[in-house]
Amino acid sequence: MVDDTDVRDVADRLGIELDESDLSAYAEAANGLGAQFDGLAAYTPDSEAATAVESGTDDHNAVRYRFELPETTGELGDLEVGVKDNTAVAGVPMHCGSDAVSFTPTYHATVVERLHSAGAVVTATTNMDEFAYFTTGETCAFGPIENPRVEGCVPGGSSSGSGAAVAAGILDAALGSDTGGSVRIPASFCGTVGLKPTHRAVPRFGFADLAPSLDCIGPLARDVETAARVYDTIAGPDPRDPSSLVSSPSTDAAAGIDDSVATLEVGVVTPAMEDTDDEVTDAVETAVDSLDSHGIEAETVSLPQYRTATLAGLVFAGAEFATLALAEGQVVGTGTGYSEPWREAFSDAVRSPDLGENVREQILTNGALAENGLGHYVAARNIGTEFTTTVDDALGTYDALVTPTTPMTAPAFGDIATDEDFARTVANTVPFNVTGHPALTVPVETDDGTPVGVQFVGQRDGERTLVALGAALESTAGH
Template identity: 45%
Template sequence: MSADDDLNAFLTREEIPPTGEGPLSGKSVAVKDNISTEGVPTTCGSAMLDGYVPPYDATVVTRLKEAGATVAGKTNMDEFGMGTTTETSAFGPTENPAAPGRVPGGSSGGSAAAVAAGEADLALGSDTGGSVRCPAAFCGVVGIKPTYGLVSRYGLVAYANSLEQIGPIGPTVEATAELLEVIAGPDPHDATTREPETTAYADAADGDVEGLTVGVPTELVEGADEGVVERFEAALDDLRAQGAETVEVSLPSVETAVQAYYVIAMSEASSNLARFDGVRYGVSGGYEGNWNESFAAAREAGFGEEVKRRVLLGTYALSAGYHDKYYKKAQDARAWVRRDFAEAFEEADVLASPTMPVPPFEMGESLDDPLQMYLADANTVPVNLANLPAISVPAGETEEGPVGLQLVGEAFDERTLVRAASAVE
């Protein structure tokens, strides 16, 4: 039995060969199982899509193959991206190779675990509220959540369209930035993409932070685990020693960011997942009785508990009489978050915080307490609400496992993030 079998990092171990030569020639890239791969199963970690084989490649997969990469297989994930631990997968949890007995983070836990264990050189995940950065932090690797619109979402099975981005995971900042270069750029299949000024990111990993101003949002440090704060402060000391300046900034809106995020994400999920009705996609609900009963039976059989919870809450938030009370307020809060970030960037070039306020959970610890899992996203979800780029880079370890440092940048300024993160590394 290979290491990846022990970890349950891969749901499908099938190599997809390259179609060209380029910067990723000779590299293997694991792909999260919510990204379409022609002829290779794409399950989203759900019984609903068990056995589903897409007829086309996602744009990012096409670009990987054209750049010379071999796709190593499809990685385990929280069902439909809904989770922070990769324990809501219908196909069992993934183990954390960097912290045995603890979760690898989620929802892209399989991708981060595959890179951390050396089962793939690089990986792709998707980040709706921290789902690339959280597992990168928990597994001690690098993860980038790109600016919204930098990377095509064509072929990504949607969870919450206005929040999510496909992002790269790698062992080093430079290697992760090289993967971002390959997948970045406009796509005629995705109208939300745009042409950035540059997609040259890897050469920015020069560690030169002389004169860089790093803003530290006090709200994202308060309440974090003591060991996490110690590692975070040590990383800031290291940046200062290399010529960076640190200043305190404030993001008062982050106190409402988690609530706003979950209302928006669950509302969009309730709409997106309506297609899984046992007719167009998913397990059949049978043909007895009326269509509503068949629809309900298909979703009862195909969806796990966390997906059902989020779809129900999202449907409630969008229902007549509650739309203005919940969804509209959440969108107002989102605008507040964007404004706070804009003001913070008037004082700093990048913002720094712990990626996750806690070390990796023990396996099973958060399953009985979903609220604990939701609150763990407090440092990552504001970035998605504001559609900004962020990177998680290893910042040492506690007794419970790895700690990540998160750096947040202005829209389409991934180069500055790569430069700052390479100095931490």
């Protein structure tokens, strides 16, 4: 029941002065509205629950749970697939990498349903940075995740377990989520393929939002073709995610494997190359040079607002996550899906004493900024609009843009310690979350064999072209 105190709290936040009679009148009106809405019941779908659920025991701490789903047949029947621990699998505890979350869904996320229906052996959930809010795999409540390719170094995050499990050969592919690079960063550090789809091309029902204007679900995989096959299966609108209903992605990305690239032109983004460690620059330049053997032309291109776009993306993520926490765990408006059990679990988690310090700090600092006004968010949005136009214009000239996926190879544990360190890890990835364009990272290596990612960015719904370019690079890089 709404009482006078509830009305006063709202009025105080808005600077509205009310006397006692006003308070009582508005409380009575609110309860009248509530009585009208009492007939509405939240609906939660059901899926057949997983069986044989048990904790993962791999050497890299990549897998959170192993489980079995009923056998199906289909075009992905040759693949063993995992999904990140922020994606619902009926009957499997979902933690979002946090001790504060206590939630076992009764339903599958849309992407899980689609993989399962296509015959994929969906068999694992994978560890992650807590609430997907870091880029190294060190903030997971269940222990840090190890990089199978580079001893003593982080696997990248936040889709850490997905990257490590694929790199270690535990899984053929694994879904991650990408808000500012969280598919592409672990793919780069672990030496796998990673695809961030066009924003809203893949429905997010059953996924735990971080920043809905940026979040994407995408695959990490052993090669470009596998990533494309998984993408083709999970892409396409779903009414349970209203935000996806504006998308009309093609689902023929895998056909790009056989497409000719002889007439394609790519633009190598100058500021991305300038801010990169020398060994990464050398590896990416060698990779770009190798594309010439396929007839692909490469030129340099400067993108105004490139560096400020990173800052804008960090503003979006912080403000939207804090707002989600303050709004009881539910986006009000055209959200990505609706589950009352998950909303309640998220609301409880952000109040829990078990919430990790990094996530608590993000909520409190960004929430406090919002209390003083959202002018910084509007300014960041303006920058995002300008940068989106810049990228669209560049993609009117080039078939794709090219950057190093990350400016560095996998850092040692503990090396990413400051806000500046964190921002550098996402410097080449978050700009394209801001714009919503698809991006594919393909592994190459430094002279000593350390993984490096080459990122191709394409036109919206241009995943097929990215796959063609990625396959060309794979063939020259010896994969």
